[in-house]
Amino acid sequence: MTNEARxxxxxxxxxxxxxxxxxxxxxxxxxxxxxAGSVNFLSTQFTPVEERQRFEKILADxxxxxxxxxxxxxxxxxxxxxxxxxxxxxxxxNLVGGLHGDLAPLGDKLMDLDDLAGSLTDRGxxxxxxxLGKLGGTTAKYIPWMQATYMMAxxxxxxxxxPSGADVQKLTYDQFLSWMTAAKAGNGGKPVFGLGAxxxxxxxxxxxxxxxxxFTGGQITTFRSADAVTAWEYMKxxxxxxxxxxxxxxxxxxxxxxxxxxxxxxxVARLATAPKDKPDEWLMVPAPSGPKGLGYMLVxxxxxxxxxxxxxxxxxxxxxxxxxxxxxxxxxxxxxFFPVVKGDLPGDLPAAxxxxxxxxxxxxxxxxxxxxxxxxxLGSKDGEVSQIFKDTFKAICLDGKAVxxxxxxxxxxLNAILDEAKVACWKPDPAGSPCRAA
Amino acid sequence: MRRHxxxxxxxxxxxxxxxxxxLYLIALAAFSSRESLDRFPLPLLPTDLSAETxxxxxxxxxxxxxxxNSLMVGLSTVVLALVIGVPAGYALARHAxxxxxxxxxxxxxxxxxxxxxxxVPLARIFLQTGLYDTTYAVTLLHTALALPTTVLITSAVFxxxxxxxxxxxxxxxxxxxxxxxxxxxxxxLPGIAAVAMFTFVLSWNEVLGATILTLNxxxxxxxxxxxxxxxxxxxxxxxxLALILPAIVFVAVMRRYLLNxxxxxxx
Numbered sequence: 027m028t029n030e031a032r033x034x035x036x037x038x039x040x041x042x043x044x045x046x047x048x049x050x051x052x053x054x055x056x057x058x059x060x061x062a063g064s065v066n067f068l069s070t071q072f073t074p075v076e077e078r079q080r081f082e083k084i085l086a087d088x089x090x091x092x093x094x095x096x097x098x099x100x101x102x103x104x105x106x107x108x109x110x111x112x113x114x115x116x117x118x119x120n121l122v123g124g125l126h127g128d129l130a131p132l133g134d135k136l137m138d139l140d141d142l143a144g145s146l147t148d149r150g151x152x153x154x155x156x157x158l159g160k161l162g163g164t165t166a167k168y169i170p171w172m173q174a175t176y177m178m179a180x181x182x183x184x185x186x187x188x189p190s191g192a193d194v195q196k197l198t199y200d201q202f203l204s205w206m207t208a209a210k211a212g213n214g215g216k217p218v219f220g221l222g223a224x225x226x227x228x229x230x231x232x233x234x235x236x237x238x239x240x241f242t243g244g245q246i247t248t249f250r251s252a253d254a255v256t257a258w259e260y261m262k263x264x265x266x267x268x269x270x271x272x273x274x275x276x277x278x279x280x281x282x283x284x285x286x287x288x289x290x291x292x293x294v295a296r297l298a299t300a301p302k303d304k305p306d307e308w309l310m311v312p313a314p315s316g317p318k319g320l321g322y323m324l325v326x327x328x329x330x331x332x333x334x335x336x337x338x339x340x341x342x343x344x345x346x347x348x349x350x351x352x353x354x355x356x357x358x359x360x361x362x363f364f365p366v367v368k369g370d371l372p373g374d375l376p377a378a379x380x381x382x383x384x385x386x387x388x389x390x391x392x393x394x395x396x397x398x399x400x401x402x403x404l405g406s407k408d409g410e411v412s413q414i415f416k417d418t419f420k421a422i423c424l425d426g427k428a429v430x431x432x433x434x435x436x437x438x439x440l441n442a443i444l445d446e447a448k449v450a451c452w453k454p455d456p457a458g459s460p461c462r463a464a
Numbered sequence: 465m466r467r468h469x470x471x472x473x474x475x476x477x478x479x480x481x482x483x484x485x486x487l488y489l490i491a492l493a494a495f496s497s498r499e500s501l502d503r504f505p506l507p508l509l510p511t512d513l514s515a516e517t518x519x520x521x522x523x524x525x526x527x528x529x530x531x532x533n534s535l536m537v538g539l540s541t542v543v544l545a546l547v548i549g550v551p552a553g554y555a556l557a558r559h560a561x562x563x564x565x566x567x568x569x570x571x572x573x574x575x576x577x578x579x580x581x582x583x584v585p586l587a588r589i590f591l592q593t594g595l596y597d598t599t600y601a602v603t604l605l606h607t608a609l610a611l612p613t614t615v616l617i618t619s620a621v622f623x624x625x626x627x628x629x630x631x632x633x634x635x636x637x638x639x640x641x642x643x644x645x646x647x648x649x650x651x652x653l654p655g656i657a658a659v660a661m662f663t664f665v666l667s668w669n670e671v672l673g674a675t676i677l678t679l680n681x682x683x684x685x686x687x688x689x690x691x692x693x694x695x696x697x698x699x700x701x702x703x704x705l706a707l708i709l710p711a712i713v714f715v716a717v718m719r720r721y722l723l724n725x726x727x728x729x730x731x
Contacts, residue, residue, distance in 0.1 A: 052598035053533050053681030056526030066679060073694040075703075079524050095680055096525075100690045103675050110584055110676070114591040118679055226693060277696060284502040299696075 057095035064093040065340050068107060069123035071172075071327055072361060073098040077295070080360040088353045091343040094121075101128050101408070108135055108332055117334045121341040126158055126326045127400045127408055129168050133161040136330040140165050142342050149349050150368025158399075159328055162450065168328030169345050170366040172357055175322055176231060177385045179278070179297045180309040184288040187212045195388060197314040199240060199260060206267040206289070213288075217269040220287035223419070226276040228293050230415040235323025235398045236291075237261060239454045240316025245398055247455045249440060249463035250433040257316070258422050258429045265423040273424075293325070294382050298362040305377030312389035319394035321454070326399070327363070358383075402452035407443055414440045437463040487708070493701035494518050501698055521702040530684035534668060535710065536599050537683050541606040541667040542660050545614045548607070550656065553618025554644070558627070571612040579609070583673040590677060601677045606667040613666075614659050621655030622648065657721030661714065668711050 057066070072081040078098055085094045099107070104124060111117045112135040122129070122136075129136070143156070143166040155170040180194060187209040188194060192201040209218045223229040234245050241257035242248035269287050278290035282300035290297065291313070301308035313322055329348065331341045347353060354365035355372060362379055364386060365371075371383055389395065401408050418436045421427040441462045451461035489508075493501060497514035500507065521527065556564065574582075586605060590596040595604075625648050633643035649656075674686035685707060692703040 052600055053536070053678070054529035055680050056529040056533065056682045056687045057680045068679070073690050075521060075524055075691055075695045075699045078691060079520075082525055097679060098690060099675065103690070106580075106584060106587075106676055107679070110587045111591060114588045116591040116596070118591075118597065280502070280697065284504070286504075 055095070057097050063337065063340070064095055065120045065337065065344055066097065066118060067094050067121045067123065067344070068097050068099065068104060068119045070099065070101045070104045070125060070128050071123055071363075072096075073100070077361050081357070084353065084356050084360060088356065089344055089347045091347065092337075092340045094344060101125075104128055105132060108132055112333055115334060117332050117336065119332055120335045120337055121329065121331060121344055123171055123327060123329045125400065126328060127402055127404070129328055129330055130161050130402050131404070132330075133163065133167050135332055136167045137333050137335065137338065138165040139167065139169060139331065139342075142166070142345060143169060146346070146349060149351075149366075151366055155326060155366055158326060168330035169349060171327040171329045171348060172354065172363040173327070173366050174294050174325040174363050175386060175389060176228070176236065176291065176293050177297065177313060177382065177389065178289060178291050178311050179282055179300045180311055181282065181288040182307050182309060184209055184218050185309075187218075194309060194311050197311070199237075199314045199316045202314045203260065203264055203267065206264065209288070210267050217267055218288040219264075219268045220275055220278050220281045220290040221268055221272045222275045222278045222290075222292045222296065223272045224274050224276040227278075228296070229272075229419065230412040231293070231323055231400065232291055233261070233415045233419065234400070234412075236313045236321050237316070239321025239396045239398050240314070240318055243318040243396065244455045246440070246444070246451060246461050247464050250430075250437040251464070253317075254433060255429050258418070258433065261419070262423055262429070294364075294386070295362045298378050298382065301378040301381055302376075305381065308378075308381065310381040310385040312385050312392065315392070315394055319396040320389065320392045321396040321398060322389050323398050323400065326366075396454050398454045399452045402449065404443075404447050404449060407447050410443050411440065414443070487712075490701055490704050490708070493698075494705040496698075498696075498698045501701075517698040518702040518705070521699055521706065526682070526687050527684070527706070530682055530687035531710070533599050533602075533681055534684040537602045537606060537674075538664045538667040538714075540599070540603040541610060542663050544603060544607045545610040545663045546656065546660065549611050549614030549659070550618050552611075552615045553620075554622050554648075556615065556619035557622035568616065571615055574608060575612055579605075579670070579673045580676075582608075583676040586673075587676050596677065597679045597681055599681060599683075602674045602683060605673045605677060606663075606670055609670065609673075610663040610666050614663060617659045617662070618652070618656060621652045621659075624655070625651045653721050657718045661718050664714050665711055668714075 067085075072078045078096065082096050085096060101124065104122070105128070108119065108122060109132070111119060122132075143159075146169065151170050155173075156166070159166050159168045159170060161167045184205075185194065187205060189201060189204050189208065192198075192205065197205070206217070206219045210216065221227075221229050221232065237257050237260070238245055238248070238254060241260070242251055242253035244251075248254055269281070271281070271286065275281055277296040278287075278292035279297050279300040281287045282290045282297070283303075290300070297310070301310070313320060329345045331338050331345075335341060349367060351365065351367050351369040354367050354369075357363050358365055358371070358379060359375060362382065364383070375383060401411050404411055414436050417439075418432060421432045421436075422429055444460065444462045448460045451458050455461060492508070492510055495510070495513050495515060495518060497512050498517060500512035500514075556568065583605065586601075587596060590601045595601040629647050629651070630643050633647045634640065638646065669685065670683075671685045671689050674683045675689075678686065688703055688707070692700050695703070
C-alpha cells in the first residue's frame with residue numbers, strides 16, 4: 027500500500043473520530059422543525075414515503091399559524107411515546123393524530139377538547155363521529171380528522187366473465203364467487219382475484235369488517251356461530267379462486283398495476299394508484315353483500331392534544347385548519363383519505379379518487395349496510411386480535427383444517443385476550459361489557 | 465497442490481457472490497424505474513436506469529439529518545465503548561481478582577433484557593433530565609448495549625498478547641502505561657478494530673431504543689423504518705440501499721486493521 031493511500035485512510039479515520047466532538051448540538055432535526063414554538067405532530071398515519079411528503083406539503087402550505095413537524099410512527103411507538111411523556115410530566119408532543127383504535131386506549135392521556143369541539147360546529151361532523159370521539163365518556167377527546175374504508179378495484183377486462191344478472195355495483199358474495207370461478211376458468215386457470223394477505227397486508231380487515239359481518243351480523247360475539255362456519259366455508263371456496271401469490275401482496279394496487287390480478291380488495295389508500303394511469307379501464311365498486319347485509323369497515327382518524335402539552339393553543343389552531351373543507355379536500359386529492367366534514371366534493375378530483383368517492387358513497391348509503399369498526403380500546407392487544415383472524419385464515423384456507431374445530435380453538439385464544447383486555451364491544455357487535463366470543 | 469488452490473479460489477468466488485449478489489440486486493432495484501420493477505421476468509441487467517425513487521427517498525424530510533445523526537451516534541458509540549471497554553477488557557485479561565467469572569457473566573445480563581424493557585424507563589429518566597430527543601441519549605443506550613461484547617472480546621484479544629512482551633518493555637524502562645500504549649495496544653489492534661466494527665454496526669442497526677428515546681432528532685433507521693415498511697416496493701429498495709451503504713464504507717475503512725487478525729502470528 028502506498029504512503030499516500032495510507033495517509034488518506036488515516037485522515038478519514040481522524041475525521042471519523044472528530045465527528046462525535048463536532049456533534050455538540052445533540053443532533054440534527056429529522057422532522058423539519060425543532061425550533062421553539064413549532065408544533066410537534068405525532069401520528070400513525072401517512073407513513074409511506076410519498077404520502078408523508080404530500081401531507082408535509084399540505085401542512086407547510088395550508089397551516090400558517092405555526093410550523094408543524096410531522097412525525098409518523100407505528101402504533102406501538104405512538105402509544106409508548108405518548109404514555110411516557112405524559113407520565114413523566116414533560117410533554118414534548120403538541121398534537122397527536124391516529125385511528126380511532128390508536129387513540130381509544132389513550133383517552134386518559136388526552137386533553138378535553140369540548141371548547142374546541144364547540145367552536146367547530148360549523149364543520150358539520152356526523153353525530154356518530156362526534157360520539158366516537160368521546161371514547162365512551164362525556165367529553166370530546168379527539169376531533170374527527172379523516173375517514174377511509176375498503177373496497178374493490180375491478181379491471182374492466184374482468185367484466186367479460188361476470189355472470190348474467192349480476193350488477194358489479196351491487197354484488198352478493200355468491201355472485202362474486204361464481205364470477206371469480208368463471209374468471210379463473212376463462213383466464214386459462216389463472217386466478218384474477220387478489221387479496222392483501224402479505225406480511226404487511228390488511229386482509230384481516232376483510233374478515234373483521236366485511237366477510238363476517240355480512241354473514242353473521244357481528245365480528246367478535248358471533249366468532250364461532252353457525253353463520254361464521256358458513257362464512258369461512260365460503261372463504262375457503264373463494265380462496266381456491268384467489269391468486270395464491272396473494273400471500274405476498276401488501277398493497278393490492280401493485281399486482282393490479284402489474285396486471286398480475288384483475289380484481290383486488292384493499293384499503294382505499296392502497297388501491298389508489300391502480301387506476302391512476304388508465305382510469306377508463308377501471309371500476310371501483312362497493313364490497314359484496316351477504317345474507318345479513320353489506321358489511322363494511324369504517325376507518326376513522328382523529329386529532330387530539332396530550333394532557334400537559336406545551337402550546338396547546340397553537341395545536342388547536344392546527345386542528346382548526348386541518349378540519350376546514352379546503353384542507354380536507356386537499357388531503358383526499360393527495361392521499362385518498364376522505365373528508366369528515368360536510369360539503370360537496372369538487373368535480374375536479376383526480377380520476378382514481380373520483381372513482382373511489384363514488385364507491386364510498388354507494389357503500390355508505392346502501393340500505394343494507396352494516397358498519398363495523400376496527401377493534402376499539404384494545405391498544406397493544408389490537409395486533410393480537412388481528413392475528414387471531416389471520417391465523418384462522420391460515421388454518422382454514424392455507425392448511426385446509428376443519429372449519430368448526432379451527433373456530434373453536436381460535437375462539438378460546440380470542441377470549442383469553444379479550445378477558446384480559448375487558449373492553450366493551452364495538453360495532454357491529456351489540457354494545458355490552460365485556461366483549462367476548464359466545 | 466494445484467487442485468487445492470483451485471478449490472480455494474472457487475470457495476472465495478462463491479463466498480464473494482453470496483454477499484455480493486444481494487448487494488448488486490438491491491442496488492439495481494434502487495436505481496431502476498418503478499415501471500421496470502413491475503415487469504416480469506425482472507431484468508437482471510441495468511436496462512432501465514432511473515434515479516427517481518432514490519432521489520425522492522433521499523430528498524424526503526429528515527433523511528439527510530437522520531444520516532448525520534446516525535453517523536454521530538455510531539461513531540460516538542464506538543469511541544465511548546472503546547474508552548470504557550478496552551481498559552475493562554485489559555483488566556479482565558491481566559488481573560485475577562475475586563469474582564472475575566461471575567463478573568463476566570453479569571456483564572452479559574444487559575443483553576438479556578429486551579431493549580423495549582430498558583428504553584421505556586430510560587425515556588422517562590431522559591425526559592426528566594433533559595436528555596430526551598438528543599443523540600447523546602441514543603449514544604448512551606447504544607454504548608450500554610455494546611459494552612458487554614466490547615469488554616469480553618477485547619479481554620480475549622489481550623489474553624492473546626504475550627505478557628512477556630509487556631514485561632520486556634518494562635525491563636527496558638517503560639512505565640506500565642507506556643508499555644501498554646506502545647507494545648500491547650498495537651498487537652491488539654486487529655481485535656479492537658473488529659470490536660469497533662461490531663459496535664458501529666450494532667448502533668447503526670438499532671431501531672427500537674432510538675425510536676423511543678427521540679422525537680425530532682432521530683437516527684436514520686429509526687426515522688425511516690416505519691416509513692419504509694409501509695411504502696411501495698420501489699422505496700424499500702431505495703431505502704435499503706441507503707441504509708447499508710454507510711455500514712459497508714465503515715467496514716471497508718476498518719478492514720485494514722483486521723488483516724492481521726487471522727494471520728500466521730500476531731506481530
